[in-house]
Amino acid sequence: MGSKRSMLTNGLGDALSQSIAECNRVFDLFTGSGAVAWHVAQKYDREVIASDLQSYAVALAAGVIERTEPLADHRWLDSWFDCAREMQPSRFFQKATNLQEKLEVEQIAGAAIEARELCADFNLPVCFAYGGYYYSPLQSLWLDTLRIALPKNANQRRIGLAALIIAASQSAAAPGHTAQPFKPNETAGRFLKEAWMRDIQFLVKRAAVSVSEKHALKAGRAIVGDANELANQVIEGDLVFLDPPYSGVHYSRFYHVLETVALGEVGEISGNGRYPPSEERPRSQYSLRTRSKPVLDGLLKVISQKGASAIVTFPAGAASNGLSGEDVADLSERYFAIEEVKVSSRFSTLGGDKKHREARQNTTELILRLSPK
Missing domain, CATH: 3.40.50.150 (Vaccinia Virus protein VP39)
Known part of the structure; x- marks a missing residue:
């Protein structure tokens, strides 16, 4: 835009x-x-x-x-992240961490298959819908659990949700929006790998500190x-x-991933972009x-x-x-x-x-x- x-x-x-x-x-x-x-x-x-x-x-x-x-005291961020970490199933977390560590040396095509198989049956919205596509399993897990663990304090919650959306946008393996993820092939595979290697915890904390100062x-x-x-x-x-x-295509097609992060839920998905049904997208x-x-x-x-x-x-x-x-x-x-x-x-x-x-x-x-x- x-x-x-x-x-x-x-x-x-x-x-x-x-x-x-x-x-x-x-x-x-x-x-x-x-x-x-x-x-x-x-x-x-x-x-x-x-x-x-x-x-x-x-x-x-x-x-x-x-x-x-402004929210000058940032200690609440540690409590938020600790709460999110406690929600993460140890078996899934370990597998997601192992895959994340192998990204630097493993071919992205093989990593993508492994990532998609790992996330396919995991019942959290970002992991299920976008894990192995727009995000690595570990990135997806942090986005999901941080969304669930958002603080009850109204201002901290506002900052936290805005920070999650910003970090999700900055780390998405897609070309500037989320209409379709990069494919794990010779052409786009390097961009997919680069996006999956971004530190989602760092990006969320950086965004939260920045927003809290405004x-x-x-x-x-x-x-x-x-x-x-x-x-x-x-x-x-x-x-x-x-x-x-100004676009003849509904904008919701390009930002459905961020919408899922904002809402903390997702329905049925389909297509290369992992879209929700058209009737569920704002028109x-x-x-x-x-x-x-x-x-x-x-x-x-x-x-x-x-x-x-x-x-x-x-x-x-x-x-x-x-x-x-x-x-x-x-x-x-x-x-x-x-x-x-x-x-x-x-x-x-x-x-x-x-x-x-x-x-x-x-x-x-x-x-x-x-x-x-």
Whole structure:
């Protein structure tokens, strides 16, 4: 996806600063990685309401925006990890550890077969669904048991869950998202091995320390929900940040692994990507070519009627969901006075194959500041 984290230093941060000065609350209705919600919550004394259809995105946002103090004492991390370790069956742990130690010298094809056989009958969600694919058995075991052992303290739990999702993303054996894992063959096997050798305990602890140092200036809320429905909660004086989907494929197909980590459960799985059934994956009308334009029009109309202002970001060219930057600007102009900025950015094609398109491409991104007419 387009990196809002980088855009915050490349025009988006300035647009937010100019708009927030005159607003009461900030809504981030497609929060995604939570980068914008975190930025606003840490920098401005405003309540931030972040939402998304996917639970992992909401958990990431909540890790910062629902807390108003840093957590400087990190001793709880040791207790959390000790509790998780006590939950790990000794026989499975020993086999997973032995396999992990052999990764440096063993051929990945053989290791993958052994890993999949080990995890196939183990009834924990990450191990069962993704062990031997996106993660090694040992990585999977730690992700599962740390998820089960999350602290009861609300702030520690928020930080811990956000850290698990971050570490799961950083260690996944997949090309930037989790649509499909690397295969244990001559082409991708080395990338699979490299990912499986990442220290999941280190990554979780590093992420937890980093998140714990961040906090909101004013307590906000993170909500799983539809953007168009939540827009009805907007009132005059609010600022709404919109970074709507641009892909014609539902984003849940690319982030189902992180969703499993966030929820701590998984149902039936199938396909090369180890997907849950389509009816169990969040579906957005913004990813349907026949619906993307009317649902965006409806969203902008409601925000305008509420008397709120908005900031919209979208690739300047044509996107695979049928919308273009020109469409977004035209729809916005129906309801708002527009101030437009264009910046250079890089975004994911969500499935580049290097034959027909690269996984990441340079693009021009629109930043539209929308003021009530």
